[in-house]
Amino acid sequence: MSIVVRDLRLAAGLSQGELAERSGVAQPNIAAYEAGRRRASAAMVERLRAAARPLPHDALAAHRDELLNLACAHGLSGVRVFGSAARGTDGPGSDLDLLVTRSPGVGLLSLAAFAERAGEMLGVEVDVVTDGGLRAEHEILATAVAV
Numbered sequence: 020m021s022i023v024v025r026d027l028r029l030a031a032g033l034s035q036g037e038l039a040e041r042s043g044v045a046q047p048n049i050a051a052y053e054a055g056r057r058r059a060s061a062a063m064v065e066r067l068r069a070a071a072r073p074l075p076h077d078a079l080a081a082h083r084d085e086l087l088n089l090a091c092a093h094g095l096s097g098v099r100v101f102g103s104a105a106r107g108t109d110g111p112g113s114d115l116d117l118l119v120t121r122s123p124g125v126g127l128l129s130l131a132a133f134a135e136r137a138g139e140m141l142g143v144e145v146d147v148v149t150d151g152g153l154r155a156e157h158e159i160l161a162t163a164v165a166v
Contacts, residue, residue, distance in 0.1 A: 023064055025053040031071035041111050042070035075104040075115035078141035083166055086137055093133040094125035097150065099163035106162075114144040118163045121149050 028038050028049070035053070039046035044067065051057035052067075059067070079086065079100060090098045102116035103109040117137070121130070130147050138145040153160050 024059055024067055027068050027071050038070060042067050070111045072111050073142050075109045075113050075143045078143050082141055085140060089136055093129045094122040095119040098166045100166055101159050101163040105164050114146050116146050118148050118150055118159055
């Protein structure tokens with residue numbers, strides 16, 4: 020298990036301290052798992068694996084252009100982010116909340132397909148809201164920022 024912990028941490032580009040902060044596991048324990056001084060249970064490895072997943076705002080920054088192209092291919096424009104990723108308070112378990120404008124004729128199946136493909140691309144769950152049904156003073160419209 021020591022190699023698994025080290026490999027998942029390195030694959031995520033995290034230091035032991037960063038993984039400790041995200042997972043709530045003390046850094047000396049992570050060091051002990053990696054050095055083989057302690058054995059990580061399957062549950063602990065899964066906890067660390069979950070903590071090593073990309074943060075939504077980082078995934079968005081890394082794949083911005085691909086996401087915009089994907090949106091366009093699904094008849095969507097005006098892609099904006101809101102919620103924790105927009106505020107910079109997202110964590111390993113956070114999703115990515117996107118606000119989009121639908122082209123005429125774009126239905127729920129296209130929205131669902133976009134959300135699924137975007138999630139696969141980014142490695143995080145993606146929720147999509149359309150702006151067509153929101154009142155002008157709605158909090159989402161007020162807080163959403165362009166991708």
